[in-house]
Amino acid sequence: MMSTARVKIKSSDKSIKGGSPLIVSDAVSYVDKGLAEGTIIEAVDESGKFIGKGYYGKQNKGIGWILSRNPKERIDQSFFEKKLKAAFKDREPFFEDPLTTAFRVFNGEGDGIGGVTMDYFDGYYVINWYSEGIYQFKEFILQALRNLTDFKGIYEKKRFAEKGTYIEDDDFVEGERAQFPLIVQENGIHFATYLNESAMVGVFLDQREVRKAIRDKYSEGKRVLNTFSYTGAFSVAAVLGGAVKTTSVDLANRSRSKTQEQFSINGIDYESQDIIVEDVFNYFKYAVRKKLLFDLVILDPPSFARSKKHTFSAGKDYPALLEQAIAITEKNGVIVASSNCSTFGMSKFKGFIEKAFRQTGGKYKILEEHRLPEDFKTIKEFREGDYLKVVILKKLP
Known part of the structure; x- marks a missing residue:
């Protein structure tokens, strides 16, 4: 593990020299073949000048991370x-x-x-x-x-x-x-977690401040639709904030029992709430057919999702998904539009919102925006790490 290898960075690369810690494969002009994962690496430019040191480890488009810009610092x-x-x-x-x-x-x-x-x-x-x-x-x-x-x-x-x-x-x-x-x-909201069950433990911690806003500002007296609801954390926050009814929709079978549990540990009668195991895209069609309208719609899809009939990619399909949410939101109702996709930033995400309302002929007002909370620390040199984008907006009459 403690052997050292040299990685050459292309002179055309700006990101790594500018402070990005991720060594992307496209930025590398030379790296030893067969390099072992965990090898300490020195990144140098084409002339051999030191850039940084870190470790070799394949992750998405990267081949490793720079950990220090000090040539004398030991990675121990x-x-x-x-x-x-x-x-x-x-x-x-x-x-x-x-x-x-x-x-x-x-x-x-x-x-x-x-x-x-x-x-x-x-x-x-x-x-x-x-x-x-x-x-x-x-x-x-x-x-x-x-x-x-x-x-x-x-x-x-x-x-x-x-x-x-x-x-x-x-x-x-x-x-x-x-x-x-x-x-x-x-x-103050209680959540049941399972640290040894799967990749996801039961609650996404990066949405903490959004749940607080939903509870404290937007739920009282409202009919709430929570799509891609996972274990129903947003729904719990809404009920604790005074929502008259929540509807949680998720395709995964486990979502029903998991959501029931989250309601129960917060003293909420889950039978008084609607928990629906269904493809969200099908539910939108059902809601339009039945002329259902909601005062608060929460739209937090995964970056990529596939069901039997639908494939969703946030980078290209979010505007169309938001159009469907707009259609079942009451006038003066609120939409919580959220994405954790790291391939686009807040500016492009707002463009998706603008496009969706333009397509529906509607108008809206942005009430507040959220990024990652402070415990999810990021650095400006690595924008992909600042992935969360949440816009809370009102659908104007």
Whole structure:
């Protein structure tokens, strides 16, 4: 793991020299063949001038990450401990908040180490590994956690199978095993989580502030439609905010029992809410046919989704999807338009919204915007890391 190789960066490349930590394959003019994952690499320009050092690890279009711009810095256990210590210091307000016990404590390149993230769930840590390369440094990171925290237990998610998919395995690493469901809090809302069940543990932590806005500002007295609802977290927030009725729609069979559980642990009678296992695209057609209208529509699709009859790609299909949401939103109703697709930014996303309303002949007003919350730290040199875009808008009469 500690052998070093040299990677040459093309003179035409601007991103890596400009501070981007991801070494994309198109920017490389030379790299040793058969390089082992986890090899320490030095990135140099065509003339041999030092750019940075990091590790070799294939991840999407990248072949590795730059970790330091200091040629003398060693990539060792103390390096990882220093980065984790700084990240935990940044999250002190979260650790001290009694109403929030689940949040991100380390966000990859935003905290100085691309390819790995770490989430906190009431004393338990979940490490997400995004390449075999960073996984070679597992013991360094675990030792840093041992030195810095009094954790209850550690779990991991290996997301470096082909095409970045999750490797099914026993995710428990060390410490004590959690009792599931592990109930955590987020701004006082309770969520059931399962750290050892799959790639997704039961709640997407990056939407914390959006759920708070839905609960505190937009739900009272409203009829709410939550599409691509997963475990119904937005629906729970809406009911706690005073919604008269929520309808949660998701294609996955597990969404029904998972959503029922989230309602129940918050003291909500799930039988008073509608939980529908159905293709969202089919539900939109049903809602139009039945002339259903909602006061608040939440539209948070995955970047890519495939069902028997539909394939959805956020980069090209979001405007058409939003058109369908607009059609079943009441006048003066609110739409929460969200995307976690990293291939386009907020400006283009707003263009999608403009296009959808232009196609429907309607008008709208933007009420507020959200990006990643502060625990999901990002850097301006790596825009792809700032993936979340949420626009809360009103459909004008």
